[in-house]
Amino acid sequence: MAINTARLQILIEEFLKPVVKKVDEEAFYAEDYLIALGKEGFFQSNEKAQEQMLLDELLVVQETAKVCMTTAFCVWCHLAALTYLRNSQNAYLQKMMLPQFENGQLLGATGLSNPMKYYADLEKLQLSAQEVEGGYIVNGVLPAVSNLGEQHWFGAIAAVGGREVMFLVSTKQENLQLQPKTHFIGVNGSATYACRFTNVFIPQQQIISEDARSFCNLIRPIFIFYQIALGLGVMEAVVEGIDKVKAKQNGCNEFLQVQAAQVKNQREWLLENLQQLVLENRIALEPIVELRLATVYETLSAVQANMIHHGAQGYVAGSVPSRKLREAYFFANLTPTVRQLEKMKIQFVK
Structure with a gap:
């Protein structure tokens, strides 16, 4: 069943249009709009064919971008995180975390700008990890991750030995520091932060993939x-x-x-x-x-x-x-x- 486009327009009128100038000029983050999309079922994948889910979510981003591309970019960040969870083989992430991301209880971010450039031979990988009992210890700095806040999680990739591991991390994770970045000519309302990892422990249940390179190709x-x-x-x-x-x-x-x-x-x-x-x-x-x-x-x-x-x-x-x-x-x-x-x-x- 396709999404209710009339309801989508109502949410845009109620939660987005009134704050567009604040987003652009005051770095306002339209978090309530993203939460409303989740509560209203616009991120649900249950009982949807893959093609219908993709076309529905494509429309959500498009209609949002028509009014405010900064906020549409935040929606895209959340959809990127959903894509990680939907394709992970980690049962905990799929059963316990994914439903909360799809219903708006939690919001997600991508965190893969640097790794995507790394896999294209454009940059060095900024995070490194050490495997320990029950998970990994991660260190390094991601220069910019967008769509972050109190109830937010993001994907990240770290080098460990001769491979890379991909994981989901909470903004509240111990030893993770966030520094806001708003000195842009636009998209200041994208809730973008530099993220510093200092011996951040990532438990096994938050591992998206032990083979990050293959997962990114997917x-x-x-x-x-x-x-x-x-x-x-x-x-x-x-x-x-x-x-x-x-x-x-x-x-x-x-x-x-x-x-x-x-x-x-x-x-x-x-x-x-x-x-x-x-x-x-x-x-x-x-x-x-x-x-x-x-x-x-x-x-x-x-x-x-x-x-x-x-x-x-x-x-x-x-x-x-x-x-x-x-x-x-x-x-x-x-x-x-x-x-x-x-x-x-x-x-x-x-």
Whole structure:
């Protein structure tokens, strides 16, 4: 059974739209909106076919991003954590933790920005672990993990011997220190923190996978799949934004090269191709990377057009077009970033 889109819009109207400016300008974290999504069943996977679950959650991210991509990014963080738990072979995580993540009692984060870059030969792994009785002792610093708070958990990966282990860690874990990071031109309301591990004990029941590399290969396509909805939501907002000012200065906007119809057509093409991959059970890395990369460039083009259509109005501090512009640039730099995606694309050809 598909999600109740009317109910989703009610939650957006009640919990998200009133705080969008606070999210953008005051680093406000729209936690209540994420909790409401969970309570209302928008993260439930029980009795859902895989394809229906993916399409439903894709829509949640997209509709959220249309209003506030920063909060949609937080939704994506939570879905990334859900993906880890749904695919883990750890019975405790699946039976005890997953239901709380799906019903909004707990919220999740990804913590895999550095490991994903590590597996792409872009960075060194920042966390190391030592195996001890009953689990692992972890040390190191993750520079930035988003969507964190009091009742939050996040996935992380640490090197141990000649392999890597992936685990779930609570923000309340003993010896874990969180330092807020808000000096961004956008997405300050994403509840982003630097996370320092100093002899943090991770019990065996919190281990997602003893073979993190293989596990990441499994979940990476879905991890990236959900991101595409961020750009699609922003593009949809741009279509509406350009339409609103089409009569500006006696309709001279009609002479601009990029129009709302063009953005709409490109967005629909991307969405249709993404949906087709789901329906054909082809959520594989290569086609997903290609669509993710195409969505980045189309989103950047769309927000630039939106700024030009709005003229001076778009350059006013706090304007919607300027926020969409900054959101799009964050989308381009979200792991996997444009440069990483371009590298991956070349590797596929080879």
